[in-house]
Amino acid sequence: MYVDVGNALASAANPGVPEDALERLDDRVADAHDRIAAGMDADEFGYAALNLPETADADAIEAAVEPFADSETLLTVGIGGSALGAATLTEAVGGDIDAHVLDNVDPEHVEDLLADVDLSETAVHVVSRSGTTAETLANFLVVREAMAEAGVDWTDRTFVTTGPEGNLRDLADEHDLPALDVPEGVPGRFSALSTVALPAAALAGADVHEILAGGRDGMDALAGSLFDCPAYAYGATAYALDVRGAGVNAMMPYAEGLETFAEWFAQLWAESLGKDGLGQTPARALGATDQHSQLQLYRAGPRDKLVTLVRPRERADRGIPDSDLDGLDYLAGNTLGGLLDAEFEATEASLAESGVPSVRVEIPRLDERALGRLLFDFEAACVLAGELYGVETFTQPAVEWGKDAARGLLRGDEALPEKTELGVGDANDST
Amino acid sequence: MYVDVGNALASAANPGVPEDALERLDDRVADAHDRIAAGMDADEFGYAALNLPETADADAIEAAVEPFADSETLLTVGIGGSALGAATLTEAVGGDIDAHVLDNVDPEHVEDLLADVDLSETAVHVVSRSGTTAETLANFLVVREAMAEAGVDWTDRTFVTTGPEGNLRDLADEHDLPALDVPEGVPGRFSALSTVALPAAALAGADVHEILAGGRDGMDALAGSLFDCPAYAYGATAYALDVRGAGVNAMMPYAEGLETFAEWFAQLWAESLGKDGLGQTPARALGATDQHSQLQLYRAGPRDKLVTLVRPRERADRGIPDSDLDGLDYLAGNTLGGLLDAEFEATEASLAESGVPSVRVEIPRLDERALGRLLFDFEAACVLAGELYGVETFTQPAVEWGKDAARGLLRGDEALPEKTELGVGDANDST
Numbered sequence: 001m002y003v004d005v006g007n008a009l010a011s012a013a014n015p016g017v018p019e020d021a022l023e024r025l026d027d028r029v030a031d032a033h034d035r036i037a038a039g040m041d042a043d044e045f046g047y048a049a050l051n052l053p054e055t056a057d058a059d060a061i062e063a064a065v066e067p068f069a070d071s072e073t074l075l076t077v078g079i080g081g082s083a084l085g086a087a088t089l090t091e092a093v094g095g096d097i098d099a100h101v102l103d104n105v106d107p108e109h110v111e112d113l114l115a116d117v118d119l120s121e122t123a124v125h126v127v128s129r130s131g132t133t134a135e136t137l138a139n140f141l142v143v144r145e146a147m148a149e150a151g152v153d154w155t156d157r158t159f160v161t162t163g164p165e166g167n168l169r170d171l172a173d174e175h176d177l178p179a180l181d182v183p184e185g186v187p188g189r190f191s192a193l194s195t196v197a198l199p200a201a202a203l204a205g206a207d208v209h210e211i212l213a214g215g216r217d218g219m220d221a222l223a224g225s226l227f228d229c230p231a232y233a234y235g236a237t238a239y240a241l242d243v244r245g246a247g248v249n250a251m252m253p254y255a256e257g258l259e260t261f262a263e264w265f266a267q268l269w270a271e272s273l274g275k276d277g278l279g280q281t282p283a284r285a286l287g288a289t290d291q292h293s294q295l296q297l298y299r300a301g302p303r304d305k306l307v308t309l310v311r312p313r314e315r316a317d318r319g320i321p322d323s324d325l326d327g328l329d330y331l332a333g334n335t336l337g338g339l340l341d342a343e344f345e346a347t348e349a350s351l352a353e354s355g356v357p358s359v360r361v362e363i364p365r366l367d368e369r370a371l372g373r374l375l376f377d378f379e380a381a382c383v384l385a386g387e388l389y390g391v392e393t394f395t396q397p398a399v400e401w402g403k404d405a406a407r408g409l410l411r412g413d414e415a416l417p418e419k420t421e422l423g424v425g426d427a428n429d430s431t
Numbered sequence: 432m433y434v435d436v437g438n439a440l441a442s443a444a445n446p447g448v449p450e451d452a453l454e455r456l457d458d459r460v461a462d463a464h465d466r467i468a469a470g471m472d473a474d475e476f477g478y479a480a481l482n483l484p485e486t487a488d489a490d491a492i493e494a495a496v497e498p499f500a501d502s503e504t505l506l507t508v509g510i511g512g513s514a515l516g517a518a519t520l521t522e523a524v525g526g527d528i529d530a531h532v533l534d535n536v537d538p539e540h541v542e543d544l545l546a547d548v549d550l551s552e553t554a555v556h557v558v559s560r561s562g563t564t565a566e567t568l569a570n571f572l573v574v575r576e577a578m579a580e581a582g583v584d585w586t587d588r589t590f591v592t593t594g595p596e597g598n599l600r601d602l603a604d605e606h607d608l609p610a611l612d613v614p615e616g617v618p619g620r621f622s623a624l625s626t627v628a629l630p631a632a633a634l635a636g637a638d639v640h641e642i643l644a645g646g647r648d649g650m651d652a653l654a655g656s657l658f659d660c661p662a663y664a665y666g667a668t669a670y671a672l673d674v675r676g677a678g679v680n681a682m683m684p685y686a687e688g689l690e691t692f693a694e695w696f697a698q699l700w701a702e703s704l705g706k707d708g709l710g711q712t713p714a715r716a717l718g719a720t721d722q723h724s725q726l727q728l729y730r731a732g733p734r735d736k737l738v739t740l741v742r743p744r745e746r747a748d749r750g751i752p753d754s755d756l757d758g759l760d761y762l763a764g765n766t767l768g769g770l771l772d773a774e775f776e777a778t779e780a781s782l783a784e785s786g787v788p789s790v791r792v793e794i795p796r797l798d799e800r801a802l803g804r805l806l807f808d809f810e811a812a813c814v815l816a817g818e819l820y821g822v823e824t825f826t827q828p829a830v831e832w833g834k835d836a837a838r839g840l841l842r843g844d845e846a847l848p849e850k851t852e853l854g855v856g857d858a859n860d861s862t
Contacts (some may be wrong), residue, residue: 296827
């Protein structure tokens with residue numbers, strides 16, 4: 001992975017980071033790196049995620065999915081970190097299977113999806129560390145019922161990734177389902193390079209060994225200076241920009257295959273760093289599409305944004321056919337990829353022209369190895385940023401209140417605090 | 432549409448809007464409404480969009496798509512406002528056709544999509560006001576070539592929506608393609624209720640008359656006070672929160688069918704209001720999924736957010752099967768929809784509990800009429816907000832620089848300004 005932070009320097013942007021401030025920050029990066037390396041060595045909670053490229057067992061994952069290798073469809077039943085890694089991998093480097101994620105409990109969507117697939121040709125991967133996640137278990141129960149209704153033996157079509165105890169573990173034991181262990185000490189949003197997401201990649205035809213090799217490239221590239229380590233260059237620059245006013249980080253990959261990567265990044269960044277009143281707000285975008293949607297705001301709106309531009313350097317391409325259409329002479333002899341690259345560079349330059357900071361991230365191409373590296377490096381960037389902010393990177397305490405409240409509502413034994421109301425329109429309109 | 436801004440008041444949130452400040456703001460809302468009404472009366476540029484529910488011709492749209500009624504697949508070729516309306520409508524109330532949008536020039540994605548569909552059963556709708564949009568025309572040329580390669584007569588499978596002159600108009604004339612006129616005086620992002628997006632809805636089996644009827648409900652509900660008009664209640668509250676520090680507007684519908692609506696909203700809000708250093712930054716989210724991704728940040732991160740919660744009051748539901756799974760007693764006898772509603776209310780309460788402002792938007796159900804109303808009301812909210820900010824709501828001048836630069840690059844006759852570089856990693860790595 002290559003990171004260019006030139007357009008985030010104070011000489012190029014406002015807010016921007018003075019180059020000498022980056023040099024001073026590098027002392028803190030060195031300390032943070034020591035802390036991270038020590039955490040990795042001790043397999044401490046959270047830091048253990050950065051060891052996954054070495055600790056994940058690709059062979060065991062391939063063996064677990066082997067019985068489902070001929071499936072037409074894969075349903076990953078999980079939510080948050082138990083779903084986004086799988087969705088990111090299958091979108092970017094999958095393709096051999098029709099992969100879906102059931103990560104919401106919208107009844108109409110669930111019904112539509114179940115009606116659309118041939119359940120007898122569907123592999124179901126249920127992912128929940130605790131085995132008690134409400135959305136995941138509710139969806140699993142519905143899928144199981146739908147299979148029974150369709151005359152499909154769910155125990156032939158299901159495998160799980162879960163912790164050492166709980167409902168899913170018990171079910172797996174009882175019905176002899178293939179069961180993978182969630183990695184110990186790894187929060188869900190850091191679990192893409194593990195038994196949580198790699199099974200989906202394997203079923204989609206991706207080379208899991210290569211994904212992990214890419215992660216190891218990232219491990220090897222960790223170093224005690226942001227000027228020597230692309231991941232830290234990214235994390236430190238994002239942090240330094242945030243404290244100078246760039247509270248929004250717009251993640252804008254120029255590749256359709258990385259659209260879900262931006263969503264994965266949004267969870268990683270928001271849930272890890274959004275604490276104690278701190279944290280950069282991720283905004284998802286997609287190049288070139290969102291040039292026609294968000295770029296106006298990025299260039300001319302409030303000066304509170306870092307735009308992260310990501311692209312593969314090479315891709316399979318397709319020529320744009322010649323035509324005699326008016327005003328399109330400049331497309332002649334070009335390719336779709338050439339047009340996309342021109343848009344990338346023009347957008348980067350247009351942000352610089354208006355003084356909006358951007359960072360350029362490049363990977364060689366969108367393949368397994370580069371993707372493994374990309375995911376690892378953004379995780380390392382996030383861990384570094386967490387050290388610089390001084391927050392508890394690996395927890396998510398603020399979501400518990402709502403989970404408890406939802407359970408209380410469903411039990412009917414707890415009411416919510418009274419709501420402040422100021423309604424406009426017909427509160428009872430049902431037409 | 433029903434809007435409840437109670438949780439955005441200063442008595443409930445920080446930042447929050449004091450109720451008397453909202454009352455003072457209402458004088459400006461009354462003036463803005465006069466301005467909007469006058470603009471609508473005169474069919475002025477931009478304001479004309481709010482007349483579309485009356486000026487759009489549903490019969491003409493239905494007639495134009497009739498030759499394609501038996502298609503398996505619809506490809507909408509457009510970008511930005513020429514794509515997002517169609518995607519929003521077909522996702523929310525379509526379903527009778529396999530609808531895709533070609534709104535990016537990623538060659539791998541375009542190839543995959545073209546390989547996946549039966550082009551002889553595909554309707555192609557090309558949308559560009561000028562007929563010169565680079566991405567749209569490049570994709571159209573590729574689709575046309577792919578049809579020729581597949582032995583399909585593209586002139587049998589293609590219809591256009593475009594302006595009175597230009598390439599697409601000429602092509603339509605030459606090959607006798609069905610051609611619809613883009614509405615006059617309507618910027619792309621305000622064109623969902625027109626010939627730009629409604630053809631896709633019609634082909635997807637939605638009732639276009641009902642969508643427009645919903646828009647007319649919105650027109651009828653416009654009134655000179657935010658306390659009487661849900662659309663203005665939303666727009667005024669979002670504005671009032673932004674100027675008090677809520678620079679991010681997280682749009683979080685609780686319905687998978689509204690996931691693209693959040694994207695449509697993001698364009699509407701960003702491109703209309705992101706000017707002169709002003710404008711709220713839209714962040715796209717989805718309930719309940721993003722409770723496990725973004726809620727930690729919303730509750731515990733910087734106090735710079737408004738969370739907009741949207742839900743249909745009724746939906747087709749599915750019971751959660753009984754089970755003896757541990758710790759899930761509270762799911763017994765409940766439904767997926769009941770779980771989703773409990774999560775909605777718990778999230779709203781959890782935001783209030785931590786003093787984060789939210790607005791609740793409710794529609795009766797996710798059908799054509801309610802969707803037409805929802806889109807119209809958010810457009811009206813946006814126009815009102817633009818009046819309150821005092822920006823040029825209907826233009827997007829900041830995107831032109833990049834378009835010119837990309838064309839220059841492709842022509843090879845213009846170079847970009849020199850880039851400030853600070854690269855970390857291997858700039859030439861291609862492995």
